[in-house]
Amino acid sequence: MNVIHGVIYGFLAWAFARFILAGFYTVEQNERAVKTVFGRAQRLKNLTTLDDPIASMLRLDEKKRYSFPQVKVIMPGGPYFKLPWERAYKASIAVETVNMAYDPETPTANRNGTVLEAVTKDHLNTGLTGQIRYQVSERNLYAYFFGVTNPIAHVMGYFVSVLRERIATFDAPVNKNTQGTADAASVEGISINDLRKNLRDLNEHMDRECERSQARYGIRLDASLITGIDPPPEVESALAAINTAHNQVSSDISLATAAADQRIVQSKRAVEIETLKAQAEVEPLQRLTAQLADLKRSGKASLDSYVRNVKLEMLSRASRIIEEVKS
DSSP: OHHHHHHHHHHHHHHIIIIIGGGEEEEOTTEEEEEEETTEEOEEEEEEGGGSGGGGGSOHHHHHHTOOEEEOOBOSEEEEEOOTTEEEEEEEOSOEEEETTOOSSOTTHHHHHTOEEEEOTTSOEEEEEEEEEEEEOGGGHHIIIIIOSOHHHHHHHHHHHHHHHHHHHOOOOOOGGGHHHHHHHOOTTOHHHHHHHTHHHHHHHHHHHGGGHHHHHSEEEEEEEEEEEEOOHHHHHHHHHHHHHHHHHHHHHHHHHHHHHHHHHHHHHHHHHHHHHHHHHHHHHHHHHHHHHHHHHHOHHHHHHHHHHHHHHHHHHOSOOOOOOOO
């Protein structure tokens, strides 16, 4: 009888510890939780991610595939209680930083997660280094917990595919103000140079393209920072030589352009000076014409008087007068 009582008391103690004490849980400050009942997450009415602004980044064909229900998010605090048929899923929403070459499923890939390889449009196999920051999206926890098996692996694969596609098709933006100079100084298809000069544009493009990851996988890519683009060692020296020649050509063209611009400015200045001189010579004649026209309108006597006064002034300045003698 005592044995039976001991078994019963032991079972009751185990059930109390298993289903009562273990039913209490807390959520840390940097965590969010979702509770399921018989495997079904607690949802917010009939709302889906398509009702959230994060879905505006999705294409039309993606909205059908990535329509996840919105779930009730358990905020930090506690203790909370869950019944034996309920389960709480927790996730940290802290911002994480990883190497962009990191492969969650195969850590030894990409040179042990240090260098990501990509092919440029001129068929050079280049190595990329950098970091990405990501954060679990509180607004799409269903996709993170239940949408895909390994969300970070999906996000990294998505990021790598977008990046490699961009590297393979990258064209440097052309400055319209220097298009002629750029065409004259350019050398044939060195895309690595273009990539290095436009790292900021490349990073901004990656940020824009990866905005959809929040609605697709429940992970928001906070930022991507590509810090290095290195060509294969066997072409490094050749590329350095090409860059040196390219810089020399660019320098010569810049000097020639500056000299030509200076000559053009000097020519324009000379034309302006001669034009002002001609205007200075014409201006008195135009004023004299206007004055004579006014005197003529005043009468012949006024015009004759003006002519006589001019003659007297000229005679007063003359040192010798030659007069024709009529025979």
